[in-house]
Structure formats: structure tokens, C-alpha cells
Amino acid sequence: MSALLRIEHLEVRYGDLIGVADVSLEVPAGSVVALLGSNGSGKTTTLNAIAGIVPVSAGTVAFDGENIAGQPAYAIVRKGLALSPEGWRLFTQQSVENNLLLGATPLSDRKRIPQLLERVYAVFPRLAERRNQRAGTMSGGERQMLAVGRALMSEPKLLLLDEPSLGLAPAIVDSMYDAFAALHKDGQTILLAEQSVDLALEAADYAYVLQVGRSVLQGPATEMAHNPDVQKIYLGIE
Numbered sequence: 001m002s003a004l005l006r007i008e009h010l011e012v013r014y015g016d017l018i019g020v021a022d023v024s025l026e027v028p029a030g031s032v033v034a035l036l037g038s039n040g041s042g043k044t045t046t047l048n049a050i051a052g053i054v055p056v057s058a059g060t061v062a063f064d065g066e067n068i069a070g071q072p073a074y075a076i077v078r079k080g081l082a083l084s085p086e087g088w089r090l091f092t093q094q095s096v097e098n099n100l101l102l103g104a105t106p107l108s109d110r111k112r113i114p115q116l117l118e119r120v121y122a123v124f125p126r127l128a129e130r131r132n133q134r135a136g137t138m139s140g141g142e143r144q145m146l147a148v149g150r151a152l153m154s155e156p157k158l159l160l161l162d163e164p165s166l167g168l169a170p171a172i173v174d175s176m177y178d179a180f181a182a183l184h185k186d187g188q189t190i191l192l193a194e195q196s197v198d199l200a201l202e203a204a205d206y207a208y209v210l211q212v213g214r215s216v217l218q219g220p221a222t223e224m225a226h227n228p229d230v231q232k233i234y235l236g237i238e
Ligand SMILES: Nc1ncnc2c1ncn2[C@@H]1O[C@H](COP(=O)(O)OP(=O)(O)OP(=O)(O)O)[C@@H](O)[C@H]1O
Pocket: 014, 017, 018, 019, 020, 037, 038, 039, 040, 041, 042, 043, 044, 045, 046, 086, 195
């Protein structure tokens, strides 16, 4: 079966600096794939390059069989690819609900919006309670939920999640990951960047590990959980 997303030899440069040097990975439709790696290994750069937020210097990003590398972010989101970014990037002066509605901007079928809104509120009841609150006054965990909810509002074929557990209390992380499990069960395809290995491997079917901008290790999540090389890469032991 052909993958929904296939990245081959992705390279991203920030001027003279290398963001990622050589990343290859595949995300089959319906699967949850984890992108692991320590600080600065290139997870955010990879997700941002897929979403068209940073330019691709070399390599291909094939989505649904089409090379989308070099296309602008607004065109990519319309193809069915939505990112919940690291650091949220919310409209802080707007209400929770308006932020969600803005997430639906790329949607061509406007009649779907009430249904999608209800789905997000079902996944994150906290957002439903606070639908009229200004996004800028939400707690860190609530903003994280809002960023994920906003990405879901475009009904993406592929949901890109950048460190959704960052800075959250364990109970909130658990409920966030319960939500991902429910989405997975519904057939949602997800590429999930995480520093927390245990959490990501529990949620994922398959995983890739990045090390200084290169995809160096991959395997089924259940095998990666017992692979001593994963820990070695995190600890920087060669
Ligand atoms: N705008 C930028 N300009 C220059 N270098 C950058 C820029 N953004 C990222 N980098 C560099 O690219 C490399 C990869 O960073 P990236 O943010 O992708 O890592 P990450 O795996 O997401 O890390 P973290 O777990 O800390 O979020 C790092 O060396 C980083 O310093």
C-alpha cells in the first residue's frame, strides 16, 4: 500500500545552518507514526517543512502521491494536512471558539463546521466549557488542547502534532493521549513529534528516531520500546 506521506532525503537549511540534513520517513494512511529525538534533533523543522512553514532545500515530500515540497503553507493545508505547532500560535485576542473556526478556514464544505466543532468539543470538553474565553487567558494545557482542536477543524487527512505534551501536567497529558487514541481508532492519520519516548511509543504504530538532523533508526513502536539503541541515541552515547 502506498503511504499517505513519504519523505525522502529531506534537507532544510536556515541560511548557512543545517536544520535537518537527511530525513526519510513514511506515514501509511490510518497509522500513528512517532517522530522521536532529543532537543535540536530536527523534529520541529521536519514538521514545519512538511507543512510549508519553512522551505525545503532538498529532497521530496510526497503527500497523497504529489510532491508538495516548495508549495506555500496555505496551499498545503487545503490539501488536507494540518499542524498543531510547538508554541501554539493562537489568536490570543480571539475567543476559543473563534480560534477553532479560524482553523476551519481551509475547509471547502462549510456545512461540516458545526459537526467538526462538536467533535472537537467532545474530544476536549474543557474547550466547550470555555468557548467564549479569550485564548490569551487560557492555561498552557488548555492552549495546547486548543492548538490540537484548531488543527482538527480543517478535517485533515494527516494531523501533524508537535510536542503536544510539552509543559502539561501528567493528568492533562493522559487525557490528551486518550483523545489521540480515540482519533486513531476513528482512522485519523497522525505524525507525532515527541521527546517523551514512552508516551509516544504507547500511542504510535511505528516510530522514527532523529539524531542531529538525520533519521537514524526506525521500527514498529512495540519493538522500539525495547530497543536499547533508542535510549543510547537520547543519551548521546555512540
Ligand atoms: N529559525 C532557525 N534558524 C536557525 N537554526 C534553526 C532555526 N530553527 C531551528 N534551527 C536549528 O535547527 C536544528 C533543529 O531544530 P528543531 O527545532 O527542528 O529541533 P527539535 O527536534 O524540534 O528540538 P526540540 O525538541 O528542542 O523542540 C537545531 O540545531 C536548531 O538550532
